[in-house]
Amino acid sequence: MQCNCMMGLFPEIGRAWLTIDSAIYVWMYKDGSDLAYFDGLQDTILAVALIKPKPGVFKPYIEHLLVLTTPSELLLLGVTFSQALEDDSTSCLTLLPEPLFSVANDGVVLATAEEGWFSRKCQKVNHSRSALASLLPSFLTLSEQDCLIQIDVDESRCCLFTLSERGSISLYDIEGGACTRVATLTHATIMTAASAAARTVDKANFKSIVSICALTASEASWLHLLAFTSCGVRLYFTATAAASPASARPHHLQLVHVRLPPGFSANSLTHRPTRVHKALYSNGCSVLCASEAPDSDVLWSVSPEQFPQHATLAESAAVLAVDGVIWAIADVTPTSRWCATSSVSAGVPRLREYWCTTSAVSAGVPRLQ
Secondary structure: OOOOEEEEEEOOOOOEEEEEOOOEEEEEEEEEEOEEEOOOOOOOOEEHHHEEEOOOOOOOOOOOOEEEOOOEEEEEEEEEEOOOOOOOOEEEOOOOOEOOOOOOOOOOOOHHHHHHHEOOHHHHHHHOHHHHHHHHOHOOOOHHHHHOOEEEEEOOEEEEEEEOOOOOOEEEEEEHHOOEEEEEEOOOHHHHHHHHHHOOOOHHHHEEEEEEEOOOOOOOOEEEEEEEEOOOOOOEEEEEOEEEEEEOOOOOOOEEEEEEEEEEEEOOOOOOOOOOEEEEEEEOOEEEEEEEOOOEEEEEEEEEEEOOOOOHHHHHHHEEEEEEOOEEEOOOOOOOOOOOOOOOOOOOOEEEEEEEEEEEEEEEEEEEE
C-alpha cells in the first residue's frame, strides 16, 4: 500500500525523480527515457537530493551523489554515466554507505566532522544549539521543537540559510569548513519588520513564509536572501552593512525591502496570487505556484521588464493554469556545459526554461527574461 510519494527535478543532469515509499525512480524528463531505480531501503524515503562530491574523495567516474534520507538512516548512492553528460547518458546507481551531511527532524543542523584523536571519522555535530544546551537533558529544555523545512546555500559567500515550520529564518557562516550560527529571526519579528516597511499593506500578507532562496554575490552585492510568503510577497534580507566591502562576513540578518506581487495596485488588471505553496527565484525571475482549486494550480512568473519606458522599476507578470497540483519546479535553462552561446545571440535576452512536476503530468514552461 502506498504511504508516501514525492516528485522532484535534477536539472543539472536532466532528470526527474519519483519516490514511492522506499523506492526511487529517476528518468530523463524531456522524453521519459533512461529509467533507473533503487529499492534497497526498508523505510520510507523522506527527502532526496543530488550533490557534487569533493574532488578526490570518490572515483573519477562518480560525478554526483544521490542522497536518500529515511526516519532511521541516510544513504549516498553514486551516480555514474556511461558517456559524457552532454550526450544521452545512462545512469547507474551505486550505494556508497558513508553519510556526509544530514538534517534531522528536530530542527537542528547536523554535519560531519574530521577524524581526530578522540573522535570517530564520521560524527554528527549539532550547530543549532550552544555547547552548554547540548549537555542538558532533553526534559530540561523548555523550547519546543521547530522542524526545518528548507535549507539553501549561497556558495559564493559561504552562507547557509534555514527555514523552519514556524517561519523562523536562521543564518549560518560556513566559511573555511566551519558552521557558526550568526543570527535567527523569528516569524513574529519578520512580520513586524515587514509591516513597518509596508504600512499600507494588510499584515496578513506576511503571515506565512513558504520558501526561501539564497542570493549569490553576482545577483546582488548587498542582498543575501529572498523569502516568499503565501500571498506572493517577496521579502529581501541582508547580512552585512550597506557600506561593507564585498569580502565582509555576515554578522546579522535584517529585512531591508518588501516587494508586493502583481494585483496590489489600484488600476491593476490582474488578480493577486493566493495560497502560494512553492516558489522559485532564478536570474531575476520569480516563479510562484498557487493553489486555485483542489486539483489544479496556477503558475505565476514575475520578472523585470526588458525594455522599460521609464527609469523606475517595472515588472511584467504572466499567469499559466496547470492541470494538477505542482509538486516541484526548477530552472532547467541549459548552461554552458550543455549548449554553447553564439556571439550573434550574446546581446539578446536569454530564453529561460522551467520544468514542473505535477500530480498529472510534467510540463515545460518557457519564460523570456
